Amino acid sequence: MRDFIKLEGMDSSDLKALISLAESLSEILSRPIKKVPTLRGRAIANVFFEASTRTRNSFELAGKYMSADVINFQASGSSVEKGETLWDTARNLTAMGIDAVVIRHQVSGIPGLLADLLDVPVINAGDGMHEHPTQGLLDLVAAKARKGRLEGLKVAIVGDVLHSRVARSDLWGFQTMGAEVTLVGPPNLLPAELGVAMTSNLEEGIKGCDVIQVLRLQHERQKGGSIPSVREYRALFGITGPRLAQWAPDACVMHPGPQNRGVEIDSDVLDGPQSAVLDQVRYGVAVRMAVLYRLLGGTHDI
Amino acid sequence: MAKAEILDHDGMRRALMRIAHEIVERNHGASDIVLVGIRSRGVPLAHRIQQNIEAIEHVLVPVQILDIGLYRDDWFQRPFNPVESSKITTAINKRVVVLVDDVLFTGRTIRAAMDALSDYGRPQAIQLAVLVDRGHRELPIRADFVGKNLPTARSEKVAVRLEESDGEDQVVLIKPENDDA
Amino acid sequence: MTSNETVGNTRWHIKNVRILDPFTATDAMGDVFIVDGRFAAGPVQGMTVIEGQGLWAVPRMTDIHVHFREPGQEHKEDLLSGSRAAAAGGFTVVAAMPNTSPVIDSAALVAWERNRAREIGLVELWPMGAVTKGSAGQELAELGLMEEAGAMGFSDDGKPVANARMMRSALSYVSMLGHPIVQHAEDLSLSEGTVMHEGAISHQLGLSGAPAAAESVMVWRDVELSILTSGPLHVAHVTAIGSLEALEYAARRGAPVTAEATPHHLLLTDSAVSDWNSSPISKVNPPLRPTTHRAALRQAVASGLVSVIASDHAPHHMDEKAAPFPQAPYGISGLETSVGAVFTALLHSGLMDPLTLLARMTVGPHRALRAHYPGLVQGAAADLTLIDPHASWIVDSRAFYSQGHNTPMDGMQLKGRAVGTMLRGVWTMREGQVLA
Numbered sequence: 010m011r012d013f014i015k016l017e018g019m020d021s022s023d024l025k026a027l028i029s030l031a032e033s034l035s036e037i038l039s040r041p042i043k044k045v046p047t048l049r050g051r052a053i054a055n056v057f058f059e060a061s062t063r064t065r066n067s068f069e070l071a072g073k074y075m076s077a078d079v080i081n082f083q084a085s086g087s088s089v090e091k092g093e094t095l096w097d098t099a100r101n102l103t104a105m106g107i108d109a110v111v112i113r114h115q116v117s118g119i120p121g122l123l124a125d126l127l128d129v130p131v132i133n134a135g136d137g138m139h140e141h142p143t144q145g146l147l148d149l150v151a152a153k154a155r156k157g158r159l160e161g162l163k164v165a166i167v168g169d170v171l172h173s174r175v176a177r178s179d180l181w182g183f184q185t186m187g188a189e190v191t192l193v194g195p196p197n198l199l200p201a202e203l204g205v206a207m208t209s210n211l212e213e214g215i216k217g218c219d220v221i222q223v224l225r226l227q228h229e230r231q232k233g234g235s236i237p238s239v240r241e242y243r244a245l246f247g248i249t250g251p252r253l254a255q256w257a258p259d260a261c262v263m264h265p266g267p268q269n270r271g272v273e274i275d276s277d278v279l280d281g282p283q284s285a286v287l288d289q290v291r292y293g294v295a296v297r298m299a300v301l302y303r304l305l306g307g308t309h310d311i
Numbered sequence: 312m313a314k315a316e317i318l319d320h321d322g323m324r325r326a327l328m329r330i331a332h333e334i335v336e337r338n339h340g341a342s343d344i345v346l347v348g349i350r351s352r353g354v355p356l357a358h359r360i361q362q363n364i365e366a367i368e369h370v371l372v373p374v375q376i377l378d379i380g381l382y383r384d385d386w387f388q389r390p391f392n393p394v395e396s397s398k399i400t401t402a403i404n405k406r407v408v409v410l411v412d413d414v415l416f417t418g419r420t421i422r423a424a425m426d427a428l429s430d431y432g433r434p435q436a437i438q439l440a441v442l443v444d445r446g447h448r449e450l451p452i453r454a455d456f457v458g459k460n461l462p463t464a465r466s467e468k469v470a471v472r473l474e475e476s477d478g479e480d481q482v483v484l485i486k487p488e489n490d491d492a
Numbered sequence: 493m494t495s496n497e498t499v500g501n502t503r504w505h506i507k508n509v510r511i512l513d514p515f516t517a518t519d520a521m522g523d524v525f526i527v528d529g530r531f532a533a534g535p536v537q538g539m540t541v542i543e544g545q546g547l548w549a550v551p552r553m554t555d556i557h558v559h560f561r562e563p564g565q566e567h568k569e570d571l572l573s574g575s576r577a578a579a580a581g582g583f584t585v586v587a588a589m590p591n592t593s594p595v596i597d598s599a600a601l602v603a604w605e606r607n608r609a610r611e612i613g614l615v616e617l618w619p620m621g622a623v624t625k626g627s628a629g630q631e632l633a634e635l636g637l638m639e640e641a642g643a644m645g646f647s648d649d650g651k652p653v654a655n656a657r658m659m660r661s662a663l664s665y666v667s668m669l670g671h672p673i674v675q676h677a678e679d680l681s682l683s684e685g686t687v688m689h690e691g692a693i694s695h696q697l698g699l700s701g702a703p704a705a706a707e708s709v710m711v712w713r714d715v716e717l718s719i720l721t722s723g724p725l726h727v728a729h730v731t732a733i734g735s736l737e738a739l740e741y742a743a744r745r746g747a748p749v750t751a752e753a754t755p756h757h758l759l760l761t762d763s764a765v766s767d768w769n770s771s772p773i774s775k776v777n778p779p780l781r782p783t784t785h786r787a788a789l790r791q792a793v794a795s796g797l798v799s800v801i802a803s804d805h806a807p808h809h810m811d812e813k814a815a816p817f818p819q820a821p822y823g824i825s826g827l828e829t830s831v832g833a834v835f836t837a838l839l840h841s842g843l844m845d846p847l848t849l850l851a852r853m854t855v856g857p858h859r860a861l862r863a864h865y866p867g868l869v870q871g872a873a874a875d876l877t878l879i880d881p882h883a884s885w886i887v888d889s890r891a892f893y894s895q896g897h898n899t900p901m902d903g904m905q906l907k908g909r910a911v912g913t914m915l916r917g918v919w920t921m922r923e924g925q926v927l928a
Binding site: 096137174177 | 691692695696697698699700769770771814815816817818
Binding site: 026029030032033034035036037040041042044045046047075302303306307 | 378381382391392393394395396397398399426427429430431432
């Protein structure tokens with residue numbers, strides 16, 4: 010493994026190894042001194058062309074917990090605004106001795122193309138509507154921690170799947186690990202032709218589920234004509250306490266954040282015993298440590 | 312390849328019992344001791360020493376597990392190696408930690424283990440117990456408790472086999488062919 | 493081709509060649525004679541003999557959809573580099589789209605473009621005039637005056653004539669002229685913000701896709717307007733099954749509607765986007781479609797429902813194509829791969845016979861633009877292409893004569909290639925070398 014771009018097409022053995030590595034490394038987060046010397050002397054650039062707080066912080070802490078030097082490059086206010094192409098930005102960073110590039114970009118496919126261009130490992134921190142593979146991986150780790158397994162789990166991904174990179178990474182990740190995934194949402198926000206089970210009936214979609222991943226509803230979808238109103242969306246697809254109790258009392262409920270409380274998910278669910286959202290955040294750091302260690306630890310086995 | 316048996320089952324049992332006695336004697340009992348086995352073969356050895364100490368002192372000292380993969384100083388020269396988690400759940404502050412490993416060779420593993428331990432706390436002392444000391448140290452490190460001192464050539468290999476992981480107890484010295492050393 | 497030819501020779505004897513002339517429906521082994529720019533009936537003194545064994549001789553290879561970018565975007569292509577690309581690809585006639593800067597929307601610009609191409613002398617260039625002034629879709633351009641100056645058709649290509657009332661007016665108006673409206677059929681409200689075909693691959697790659705209906709709803713509208721006005725309509729680069737059904741409907745109703753398909757839509761599918769790792773090198777409008785649409789399109793070209801193959805040669809600078817997908821321009825540099833791609837997709841697949849296939853690149857385009865050419869007959873202008881139908885070659889876009897090296901066919905193996913191009917009796921390309 011040289012880069013970490015997408016979960017689609019990844020070998021189940023590679024995925025399993027990353028999951029168990031992340032599980033092992035999560036122990037570091039509970040130590041009194043949260044630092045191991047593993048990536049001492051390695052420099053990592055977080056290159057974010059799109060605003061993000063959680064993912065960037067998570068990558069930064071993951072690097073620092075492993076003793077790497079981490080710099081954050083924000084596109085706004087940078088050379089990018091002076092017309093520099095992202096390819097030049099990236100080449101300049103590697104010329105400064107950066108050992109790995111973590112990139113978020115609003116355009117699908119950019120991290121993959123960057124990986125073709127650069128000699129150093131490239132890690133996708135989310136690209137357009139394509140994938141968010143570290144999020145997908147952390148969702149696998151969090152679900153496994155709750156359910157003890159991934160194989161055979163019934164997983165529902167609920168919401169605006171069409172525009173969601175998280176949904177795509179989750180879909181491929183859970184499928185590869187032997188879970189059974191159903192996409193749930195309004196038909197105009199579901200990716201038709203993907204060959205995956207889909208339903209627009211929430212009850213049908215989540216009944217008896219082991220895992221429910223609730224996606225964030227982007228408010229601009231209403232303006233774009235995809236949903237009539239936030240109120241109607243909540244009425245049809247909101248994950249509420251009573252619905253959960255009735256249809257999926259054993260499900261672990263996840264949300265990639267940031268959450269719209271009272272829209273796609275209610276507070277009693279989010280703060281209740283079935284919620285795994287804080288596990289997700291916690292495992293997020295471990296997963297990113299695992300990916301950094303997998304790509305930077307050891308000589309490259311290309 | 313030529314193989315020579317260095318320790319058999321009984322030899323190993325006696326060596327580990329002797330180490331247990333020495334640990335108790337050196338530390339005037341077993342009350343403050345924490346055994347820390349280094350993955351992978353140091354862990355079952357630590358458990359055996361634990362049982363031996365219990366037989367001698369009627370005290371069950373804790374056994375903790377340490378994976379030093381994240382602390383190696385040569386990881387960038389080696390292929391990627393997955394790590395397993397360490398399990399250090401007992402406070403080690405102000406206690407005597409006895410590191411347990413199968414073979415002491417260059418000393419680099421022990422260096423890494425001491426670095427790792429320091430991330431968990433500040434022991435009163437760290438001591439080292441090994442089943443075999445084969446020499447060739449690259450760092451100023453020595454063992455406090457040694458099952459068997461074994462002069463070796465650098466090109467030789469020492470293979471430790473344990474019932475828990477390998478089905479039998481045996482230490483073998485393997486000489487490569489055409490070795491003049 | 494070996495010969496004792498001399499520079500300036502104007503008399504040629506091509507021996508033992510397979511003559512494929514769709515203008516006269518001829519498919520026969522024979523010899524071709526050229527004297528002073530025209531085809532001759534037999535040998536005369538001083539002819540240079542060329543051995544044509546294994547080659548095909550095809551008159552008037554025509555590509556009625558190219559972008560030569562001059563004036564205004566000469567960093568992408570100009571009339572010289574575009575003409576060279578045409579000669580290299582085996583074409584003797586091209587129709588150049590008017591979406592230059594400024595837009596070719598006046599008689600003076602039409603005349604200028606035509607004359608400039610004649611000075612270069614590598615290809616016969618048919619100017620296309622804009623349908624509306626500045627292709628802005630607001631007012632009709634001076635279609636009649638442009639036609640007098642040599643315009644062979646009218647198009648706002650690059651974008652559609654979106655407004656139905658304007659399209660109705662334009663079709664009605666050209667019914668009194670000789671040449672058609674060439675429509676880039678796209679419902680912009682359906683395709684806005686999209687970069688590829690909407691389907692399994694766009695969903696997998698997370699790139700926003702336009703449905704095939706974004707094209708076909710516009711073709712249906714235009715077919716209805718052609719029926720309404722009796723105005724001649726040529727649908728550029730059709731790709732969608734729904735568009736083909738609209739063309740069938742137009743044929744049934746006897747409407748004056750023709751259509752073209754591009755080599756890239758005939759050869760490639762939307763999996764090129766994933767094969768190229770989401771690089772915009774394969775970004776083209778209309779987008780590459782899945783195999784179901786491609787199969788229907790191939791059948792439509794075979795049956796003649798689509799009577800024209802045209803490259804939509806759209807050269808761009810590689811720096812522009814290196815932009816992220818949404819910002820990168822649409823288009824594929826297609827002149828130099830056209831014959832190879834079409835032969836690979838339609839001939840060597842066994843779908844079409846040579847004469848029918850070559851009709852789509854000769855007589856089909858002439859009829860679509862209401863142009864006349866007698867074929868490989870005595871006295872006709874000697875516009876001739878020698879094709880090696882079995883030449884297997886690997887596309888190397890760096891070797892293009894076009895300034896545009898943008899093609900997702902780069903590195904592909906194609907079968908079939910022009911090895912000689914002659915314009916009015918003068919070789920413009922021999923063995924891949926453009927002679928000017």
